[in-house]
Amino acid sequence: MNARMPMPDHAATHAATDTLLDVKQLSVIYRGLTRTPVQAVAGVSFSIARGSTLALIGESGSGKSTIARAIAGLGPVESGSIRLDGAELAGKGDRAAEAGRHGVQIVFQDPTSALNPRWPVWQSIVEPRLRERLKRAVQRDIAADYLGRVGLNARHMDRLPQQLSGGQRQRVTIARALVARPKLIILDEAVSALDVSVRNEVLLLLDRLKESEQLTYLLISHDMGAVAQLATSVAVLYLGRLVELGPATRVIGQPSHPYSRALIEAVPSLQAGARKDAPKLSGEIGDPAHPPSGCRFHPRCPFAIDRCSNEVPVLTPHRGGESACHRTQEIEAVPS
Amino acid sequence: MITPVLSVENLCLKLTADRGGAPLLSGVSFEIRSGEIFGLVGESGSGKTLTALAAMRLLPPAIEATGRVMFDGADLLSLPERDMRKLRGSRIGMVFQEPVAALNPTFTIGAQLVSAIRAHHQFSRGRARDRAVELLDMVGIPEPRARLGFYPHQFSGGMCQRVMIAMALAGGARLLLADEPTTSLDVTTQDEIVRLLEKLSREHGIAVLFISHDLGLVARLCHRIAVAYAGELVEVGTADALLQAPLHPYTQGLVRCVPDLTQIGVLRGGIPGTPPMPGNWPAGCRFQPRCTIAADGCERLQSIASTTDRAVRCWRAGSDAGSEAAAVAERVTS
Numbered sequence: 001m002n003a004r005m006p007m008p009d010h011a012a013t014h015a016a017t018d019t020l021l022d023v024k025q026l027s028v029i030y031r032g033l034t035r036t037p038v039q040a041v042a043g044v045s046f047s048i049a050r051g052s053t054l055a056l057i058g059e060s061g062s063g064k065s066t067i068a069r070a071i072a073g074l075g076p077v078e079s080g081s082i083r084l085d086g087a088e089l090a091g092k093g094d095r096a097a098e099a100g101r102h103g104v105q106i107v108f109q110d111p112t113s114a115l116n117p118r119w120p121v122w123q124s125i126v127e128p129r130l131r132e133r134l135k136r137a138v139q140r141d142i143a144a145d146y147l148g149r150v151g152l153n154a155r156h157m158d159r160l161p162q163q164l165s166g167g168q169r170q171r172v173t174i175a176r177a178l179v180a181r182p183k184l185i186i187l188d189e190a191v192s193a194l195d196v197s198v199r200n201e202v203l204l205l206l207d208r209l210k211e212s213e214q215l216t217y218l219l220i221s222h223d224m225g226a227v228a229q230l231a232t233s234v235a236v237l238y239l240g241r242l243v244e245l246g247p248a249t250r251v252i253g254q255p256s257h258p259y260s261r262a263l264i265e266a267v268p269s270l271q272a273g274a275r276k277d278a279p280k281l282s283g284e285i286g287d288p289a290h291p292p293s294g295c296r297f298h299p300r301c302p303f304a305i306d307r308c309s310n311e312v313p314v315l316t317p318h319r320g321g322e323s324a325c326h327r328t329q330e331i332e333a334v335p336s
Numbered sequence: 337m338i339t340p341v342l343s344v345e346n347l348c349l350k351l352t353a354d355r356g357g358a359p360l361l362s363g364v365s366f367e368i369r370s371g372e373i374f375g376l377v378g379e380s381g382s383g384k385t386l387t388a389l390a391a392m393r394l395l396p397p398a399i400e401a402t403g404r405v406m407f408d409g410a411d412l413l414s415l416p417e418r419d420m421r422k423l424r425g426s427r428i429g430m431v432f433q434e435p436v437a438a439l440n441p442t443f444t445i446g447a448q449l450v451s452a453i454r455a456h457h458q459f460s461r462g463r464a465r466d467r468a469v470e471l472l473d474m475v476g477i478p479e480p481r482a483r484l485g486f487y488p489h490q491f492s493g494g495m496c497q498r499v500m501i502a503m504a505l506a507g508g509a510r511l512l513l514a515d516e517p518t519t520s521l522d523v524t525t526q527d528e529i530v531r532l533l534e535k536l537s538r539e540h541g542i543a544v545l546f547i548s549h550d551l552g553l554v555a556r557l558c559h560r561i562a563v564a565y566a567g568e569l570v571e572v573g574t575a576d577a578l579l580q581a582p583l584h585p586y587t588q589g590l591v592r593c594v595p596d597l598t599q600i601g602v603l604r605g606g607i608p609g610t611p612p613m614p615g616n617w618p619a620g621c622r623f624q625p626r627c628t629i630a631a632d633g634c635e636r637l638q639s640i641a642s643t644t645d646r647a648v649r650c651w652r653a654g655s656d657a658g659s660e661a662a663a664v665a666e667r668v669t670s
Contacts, residue, residue: 197607201607284495
């Protein structure tokens with residue numbers, strides 16, 4: 001970057017951590033007519049550097065998809081700020097926010113329900129550019145171009161979704177996301193429904209596209225295999241709060257927070273030693289309508305002390321990442 | 337040698353002639369011994385679920401089965417429906433993927449368990465309730481007596497799956513067919529369910545057929561594993577043998593796909609191509625179009641001796657090309 005654009009020193013250091021998405025103190029509250037309001041996300045802050053991949057991990061009910069939907073403008077935002085390339089997206093119904101959101105695309109878990117079953121593939125792919133009223137031949141050229149980029153070809157143009165395999169369908173929804181020329185793509189469990197042998201091939205594709213299309217990813221997944229392959233940094237969520245944040249090598253390789261440790265050690269793998277006698281996590285994720293006091297993880301935490309149920313831990317720098325735990329230092333000594 | 341609890345012999349399934357007669361499963365054979373957890377791994381469309389449904393005789397009428405499924409000295413495929421009904425849910429239990437959908441939302445857990453117990457035993461209501469409490473306790477549900485009055489929506493997915501397992505065991509099962517029982521659950525909950533199955537099998541000598549697409553999970557739980565591809569078994573072996581030295585190129589690919597959390601940022605790659613649609617299988621070796629070591633000869637029919645402890649359906653396995661591919665797979669995984 002310096003070669004193309006000479007910059008003073010302080011600007012160069014800024015460019016090294018060029019932030020694309022900046023989420024600050026994001027809170028989401030779901031309100032029903034009869035139910036107690038549920039705070040699904042409570043004061044979450046993170047940022048994603050341009051060209052990198054942040055993975056959001058956590059059990060179901062932790063708020064992963066709620067954050068994704070808030071960023072994509074598909075869900076409510078109670079308070080906080082979501083900035084994409086400096087432009088605020090969190091303002092409700094704001095036209096400027098609408099425009100900014102064109103830079104965000106989302107790919108969902110189930111490609112079958114994400115595609116119109118009556119539309120041929122080419123029509124689905126050019127949908128983000130429908131408002132341009134392009135000639136049909138131009139639209140088909142665009143579709144053919146993007147089919148090529150996702151590893152399909154012109155043969156697939158006129159097929160209906162039901163004539164494609166699950167992996168091919170997901171490639172079509174990825175192509176449709178690319179047509180909008182996004183800066184950020186949210187992959188909301190985008191490979192989770194695919195068969196294992198196909199899943200890793202789609203991950204290869206996503207990795208290639210990140211370079212060629214200059215993309216940044218927010219990866220939401222419970223599939224730790226996908227996270228390990230794709231993520232540059234990882235954020236661990238528990239009941240709407242971030243408990244750990246840091247580079248993937250740190251959070252996946254040597255998780256520090258007791259919850260991250262339990263979550264990662266529960267993943268079946270083939271490495272010797274990992275297979276038997278991994279520590280287990282008791283109980284289940286709590287009810288977000290009535291979150292536990294203090295550290296929300298304390299009822300399940302094997303290391304919990306009195307302080308944990310009284311005082312909310314904040315993210316504090318630790319070994320190159322950040323962890324929200326009162327006992328980080330002491331737990332460090334206990335082998336996992 | 338001990339007689340196996342379940343012995344599947346040359347099981348073939350196909351659509352009936354008026355539906356086109358397409359083959360869905362060809363020549364599947366394996367056996368499960370008492371107290372053994374046997375893993376059946378494969379991708380969607382490989383025939384895993386059909387195998388379990390055939391053993392339970394729950395196949396839709398448009399599918400016809402040939403071969404034998406021996407359980408307790410009887411061939412389940414030719415048993416009169418009346419006798420089969422007695423076995424289902426009593427000696428053979430079954431657990432499915434969606435625990436919440438498998439329970440009736442309008443009845444309490446207790447009512448559903450009691451009716452399952454009374455379907456197989458001449459118990460009074462009171463005694464059936466006591467048995468229900470015992471079962472819930474056995475599957476690790478805290479305060480079981482109080483939980484009898486709960487409805488399924490008051491339980492999490494993991495708790496519902498425990499209830500389903502309790503229900504499957506209500507009739508004193510010797511064989512449990514578990515079809516992707518943890519797929520819709522979180523990893524932490526999945527881990528607990530897997531530990532529970534392990535415990536039940538060890539303490540009560542229950543044989544388990546564990547069906548999953550997740551080789552890593554199957555490796556953690558099972559003693560022996562069979563790998564299914566396109567309606568056939570392609571490899572059978574003990575968990576250790578299969579994972580440390582996979583012989584079939586497809587198994588080698590699957591092993592490569594298992595998450596390795598010690599390698600961050602390394603793209604592992606999958607198996608290029610798409611699994612064939614059921615009934616639309618290539619001649620000879622069905623994996624051949626996706627295989628990296630395919631050669632002349634692969635278009636011949638491949639055979640497998642799948643009731644032995646170690647078998648593979650690939651004529652090149654063990655040959656130079658086969659071991660070369662195995663070495664490559666090993667380098668990637670180690």
